[in-house]
Amino acid sequence: MTTQQTPYRVLIGKPGLDGHDRGAKFIARALRDEGFEVIYTGIRRTAAEIAATAIQEDVDVVGLSSLSGAHLRLFPEVVRELKDRGGADIPVLGGGVIPDEDIELLLKEGLNAIFTSGTPADTIIQSFTTASQQHRDHDAQK
Amino acid sequence: MTPKSNALLAGLKNHDPRAIGRAISAVENNTAEAAALLSALDRDLIDNVLVLGITGPPGAGKSTLTSSLIRRLREQKKRVGIIAVDPSSPISGGAILGDRIRMMEHALDPDVVVRSMATRGRLGGLCASAGAAVRIMAASGCEVILIETVGVGQSEMDIVRLADITLMVLAPGFGDDIQAMKAGLLEVADFLVVNKSDMAGAEALCMDMEQIFSAKEEESEIKRVLQTVATENMGISTLLDSVDRFAHYITANGIKEKRRDKALDAETIDWVIEMLRPKFIQTMTECSEKSDPRVRAQELINTFKLQ
Amino acid sequence: MSTNKKHSDWQENELSTSLNRFPERKEEFTLHGDTEIPRLALPENINDDYLEHLGFPGQYPYTRGVQPTMYRGRFWTMRQYAGFSTASESNKRYRYLLDQGTTGLSVAFDLPTQIGYDSDDPMSLGEVGKVGVAIDTLADMEALFADIPLDKISTSMTINSPAIVLLAMYIVVAEKQGVPADKLRGTIQNDVLKEYVARGTYIFPPKPSLGLITDIFQWCSSNMPLFNTISISGYHIREAGSTAAQEVAFTLANGITYVQTAIEAGLEVDHFAKRLAFFFNASSNLLEEIAKFRAARRLWARIMKNRFEAKTPASMMMRFHAQTAGSSLAAKQIDNNIVRVTIQALAAVLGGTQSLHTNSRDEALSLPTEDSVRTALRTQQIIAHESGVADTVDPFAGSYYIEQLTDAIELAAEELIAKIEQSGGVVACIEDGFIKRQIEQAAYDYQKQIESGERVIVGVNAFQIDEEEKPELLRVDPMVEEAQVNSLQNVRKQRDEPEVQSRLAALKETAESDTNLMEPIIDAVRAYASIGEICSVLRGIFGEYRD
Numbered sequence: 001m002t003t004q005q006t007p008y009r010v011l012i013g014k015p016g017l018d019g020h021d022r023g024a025k026f027i028a029r030a031l032r033d034e035g036f037e038v039i040y041t042g043i044r045r046t047a048a049e050i051a052a053t054a055i056q057e058d059v060d061v062v063g064l065s066s067l068s069g070a071h072l073r074l075f076p077e078v079v080r081e082l083k084d085r086g087g088a089d090i091p092v093l094g095g096g097v098i099p100d101e102d103i104e105l106l107l108k109e110g111l112n113a114i115f116t117s118g119t120p121a122d123t124i125i126q127s128f129t130t131a132s133q134q135h136r137d138h139d140a141q142k
Numbered sequence: 143m144t145p146k147s148n149a150l151l152a153g154l155k156n157h158d159p160r161a162i163g164r165a166i167s168a169v170e171n172n173t174a175e176a177a178a179l180l181s182a183l184d185r186d187l188i189d190n191v192l193v194l195g196i197t198g199p200p201g202a203g204k205s206t207l208t209s210s211l212i213r214r215l216r217e218q219k220k221r222v223g224i225i226a227v228d229p230s231s232p233i234s235g236g237a238i239l240g241d242r243i244r245m246m247e248h249a250l251d252p253d254v255v256v257r258s259m260a261t262r263g264r265l266g267g268l269c270a271s272a273g274a275a276v277r278i279m280a281a282s283g284c285e286v287i288l289i290e291t292v293g294v295g296q297s298e299m300d301i302v303r304l305a306d307i308t309l310m311v312l313a314p315g316f317g318d319d320i321q322a323m324k325a326g327l328l329e330v331a332d333f334l335v336v337n338k339s340d341m342a343g344a345e346a347l348c349m350d351m352e353q354i355f356s357a358k359e360e361e362s363e364i365k366r367v368l369q370t371v372a373t374e375n376m377g378i379s380t381l382l383d384s385v386d387r388f389a390h391y392i393t394a395n396g397i398k399e400k401r402r403d404k405a406l407d408a409e410t411i412d413w414v415i416e417m418l419r420p421k422f423i424q425t426m427t428e429c430s431e432k433s434d435p436r437v438r439a440q441e442l443i444n445t446f447k448l449q
Numbered sequence: 450m451s452t453n454k455k456h457s458d459w460q461e462n463e464l465s466t467s468l469n470r471f472p473e474r475k476e477e478f479t480l481h482g483d484t485e486i487p488r489l490a491l492p493e494n495i496n497d498d499y500l501e502h503l504g505f506p507g508q509y510p511y512t513r514g515v516q517p518t519m520y521r522g523r524f525w526t527m528r529q530y531a532g533f534s535t536a537s538e539s540n541k542r543y544r545y546l547l548d549q550g551t552t553g554l555s556v557a558f559d560l561p562t563q564i565g566y567d568s569d570d571p572m573s574l575g576e577v578g579k580v581g582v583a584i585d586t587l588a589d590m591e592a593l594f595a596d597i598p599l600d601k602i603s604t605s606m607t608i609n610s611p612a613i614v615l616l617a618m619y620i621v622v623a624e625k626q627g628v629p630a631d632k633l634r635g636t637i638q639n640d641v642l643k644e645y646v647a648r649g650t651y652i653f654p655p656k657p658s659l660g661l662i663t664d665i666f667q668w669c670s671s672n673m674p675l676f677n678t679i680s681i682s683g684y685h686i687r688e689a690g691s692t693a694a695q696e697v698a699f700t701l702a703n704g705i706t707y708v709q710t711a712i713e714a715g716l717e718v719d720h721f722a723k724r725l726a727f728f729f730n731a732s733s734n735l736l737e738e739i740a741k742f743r744a745a746r747r748l749w750a751r752i753m754k755n756r757f758e759a760k761t762p763a764s765m766m767m768r769f770h771a772q773t774a775g776s777s778l779a780a781k782q783i784d785n786n787i788v789r790v791t792i793q794a795l796a797a798v799l800g801g802t803q804s805l806h807t808n809s810r811d812e813a814l815s816l817p818t819e820d821s822v823r824t825a826l827r828t829q830q831i832i833a834h835e836s837g838v839a840d841t842v843d844p845f846a847g848s849y850y851i852e853q854l855t856d857a858i859e860l861a862a863e864e865l866i867a868k869i870e871q872s873g874g875v876v877a878c879i880e881d882g883f884i885k886r887q888i889e890q891a892a893y894d895y896q897k898q899i900e901s902g903e904r905v906i907v908g909v910n911a912f913q914i915d916e917e918e919k920p921e922l923l924r925v926d927p928m929v930e931e932a933q934v935n936s937l938q939n940v941r942k943q944r945d946e947p948e949v950q951s952r953l954a955a956l957k958e959t960a961e962s963d964t965n966l967m968e969p970i971i972d973a974v975r976a977y978a979s980i981g982e983i984c985s986v987l988r989g990i991f992g993e994y995r996d
Contacts, residue, residue, distance in 0.1 A: 006171040017560035017576050019649015022690050026896045032236035037260045042243040042996050043649050049249040058163035073575025086160040117780045118909045121900045201881050
């Protein structure tokens with residue numbers, strides 16, 4: 001929660017063809033209730049669209065959701081697209097139907113944190129807050 | 143000018159999306175770079191940009207209309223900026239900035255510059271820094287800037303001040319809302335767009351609106367009540383043509399300049415208040431007068447020797 | 450009268466004493482959606498006109514079931530949704546299931562297929578074969594049903610926006626087996642309206658999509674009389690977070706829209722209505738679910754009779770498939786899911802479902818293994834053969850609570866449907882977001898209750914353990930996508946390209962007119978035109994739906 005400083009801005013999006021947005025929408029609202037400004041980009045977005053939007057909106061964090069098993073391909077692609085557009089400093093968090101053994105792979109590919117289904121919302125929001133704070137601090141130092 | 147603001151300025155000139163995004167954040171968050179940056183912007187670009195305000199009640203199809211306008215403007219090869227404003231929660235201070243969803247088809251077009259902004263406590267339907275964001279976008283080469291606002295009742299007055307031309311979007315079936323709005327915004331809006339005009343009640347709504355806008359229509363000889371079906375891209379070209387003609391009209395007889403001057407004054411006062419607010423809040427506890435707000439206010443002002 | 454007095458006596462005496470000793474577990478007991486759950490339902494809470502209100506099974510208003518003997522005559526169809534990676538792998542799984550006693554096939558397609566993209570389309574990257582089988586051309590469909598006699602089994606295909614294409618392929622595969630279309634039994638989901646609010650695999654905007662659905666109704670009512678041409682779905686609406694009453698309301702409102710559209714296209718209600726099927730969620734609140742199914746059945750019968758003036762009984766009977774609630778599956782202590790699925794399956798059976806899919810215990814983690822799928826099937830078989838619930842019809846009828854709740858859900862759904870009608874109908878409510886907002890709010894409320902602990906999910910927000918066993922999971926071979934793309938490219942090389950182009954051109958012409966698209970699509974499919982190529986033509990004419 002940001003009291004003195006300006007609100008953190010996050011992007012929540014679903015890359016790929018998966019249309020199940022219940023979880024993503026809940027997290028978006030929960031983040032809003034914690035004082036975040038949430039840019040919700042909806043379903044069926046390409047990695048390029050998500051990254052371009054994140055850059056334009058100058059977000060502090062990008063949150064991705066996928067329930068179709070395509071996370072190994074798509075999440076790292078978002079990280080790559082962000083990098084290509086000068087946004088390598090923007091942390092990317094991911095969640096959805098993701099088996100434990102994929103988590104390490106994704107973290108190696110540059111994801112900041114991964115949440116499997118059933119993770120309490122509080123944990124997720126804490127992660128967003130920490131990542132946003134780190135991003136702001138990093139920015140201030142530049 | 144610090145190196146940081148120099149870098150941002152250079153980025154704006156190069157139409158670099160990252161620089162534009164960061165520059166807008168800088169003015170939104172009123173960082174150290176903001177003032178330097180704003181004073182260094184290209185004034186010609188700012189003077190020549192056309193700012194269109196789009197407002198209206200929820201459900202009238204503003205976002206869809208905005209998207210259609212963007213498409214058409216892009217066909218005309220114009221570089222377009224969009225500011226989409228959504229309300230901040232008065233309780234948490236957060237916001238869902240959801241207008242963006244309707245504009246995702248333009249996400250990869252480098253000549254469509256979008257920024258979603260939250261009202262951040264302002265009641266006027268726009269955030270305090272929308273004006274500054276407009277200037278940043280203009281300085282980065284945007285020729286037309288669309289501002290899409292929250293659109294709830296009387297509180298759209300901000301948009302009218304900030305925009306060169308204001309479009310009010312309605313749809314058939316908003317009977318009660320229109321009655322409430324007549325008092326305020328309808329009188330100051332430049333155009334009335336009846337969207338979803340394929341629905342029953344569109345004709346009747348148009349006729350009602352034409353009565354209200356008849357004086358303006360006569361004066362400028364431009365039709366001000368227009369019909370669209372944004373989902374089918376109908377009426378968009380006509381709307382843009384009329385807006386274009388109106389833009390020439392207000393430029394030619396100095397109306398645009400007057401509006402801009404007024405807006406500048408109003409925004410200046412806004413900023414004075416914004417900048418003084420934290421100081422006043424801080425000092426308020428030291429006031430000897432505890433009960434009457436007006437008396438207390440006078441005391442605060444005296445403290446700051448503003449008399 | 451005397452019950453009332455005895456009731457207040459009881460409240461003042463025994464109940465009061467008990468509450469003083471220890472209070473109830475909660476201040477308030479409510480269903481999702483805030484309906485209060487009574488401590489005790491009583492005879493006076495229910496409508497005791499048996500004939501008007503309940504009736505007999507197989508008789509209007511079908512509260513007690515659509516068939517007089519229900520499961521005493523035949524068990525529900527045990528139909529397990531399956532399909533993944535390649536057509537030949539899926540084919541193996543289907544033949545396994547048929548051997549194990551499954552009585553109908555249910556095909557799951559991957560997302561690119563569901564959204565009309567070929568496996569080599571850039572939009573399909575990473576998605577090929579993940580949530581179901583990849584079908585690009587007729588060649589894949591032929592591999593899918595190899596050695597499976599289409600005249601002997603019934604097939605349900607979960608496909609919506611491009612349903613017309615997959616149906617065309619199914620017809621041609623059967624044709625090549627020597628089975629005429631009029632012998633084919635099965636269902637296509639083909640329910641595009643719910644896609645816009647709950648499931649997300651839409652392609653074209655609502656109006657042209659309804660046109661495609663009507664084309665299917667029309668063609669099939671003459672040529673494929675045994676095939677169910679739509680499965681009007683509430684499952685996904687519930688999965689998206691709606692309440693039980695909303696599930697019924699939005700599903701039936703969609704149903705009303707389809708019937709209305711078909712009638713406006715010139716079809717006679719009694720010609721096509723008997724082939725409408727429904728698909729509901731079987732969720733965890735056992736008693737609410739039983740009431741929900743009965744309420745839905747009665748409400749639909751009344752709508753068909755009064756609003757659409759259907760005359761044949763078959764037009765008024767709501768036949769449905771149910772699936773246990775996927776969103777209730779936990780990723781922790783996954784064996785608990787077997788218990789959840791059992792309760793949910795029981796709800797569906799006690800609610801009178803015609804066919805049922807039970808989820809596997811590992812589905813919150815990935816697609817199910819063979820073992821898990823077998824257990825899910827056994828769950829149904831144990832309910833059927835060992836529990837006794839199938840030996841009498843509608844056993845919960847007459848229960849004070851169940852009847853009270855059935856009435857309440859029916860009333861709530863009716864009111865919500867009326868609201869939608871007043872707001873301009875389903876399509877208008879989709880376009881202005883009303884339905885989505887309702888669902889989102891319900892979903893939000895539900896999740897808040899879980900996050901706060903008010904709603905307990907065993908193993909997830911209560912009764913957790915520290916060390917979780919790592920279960921064996923199914924992994925989709927990452928080479929699947931490459932293999933499928935190669936396969937598609939081969940088909941493209943080997944087919945008669947000019948023929949394909951000419952069929953696609955013919956399709957384009959027909960799509961621009963008002964003619965039924967079934968035949969031109971069958972023609973295109975026969976020439977091995979791909980789903981992406983066909984949908985591309987249609988996208989060009991109908992446009993794409995954007996949220």
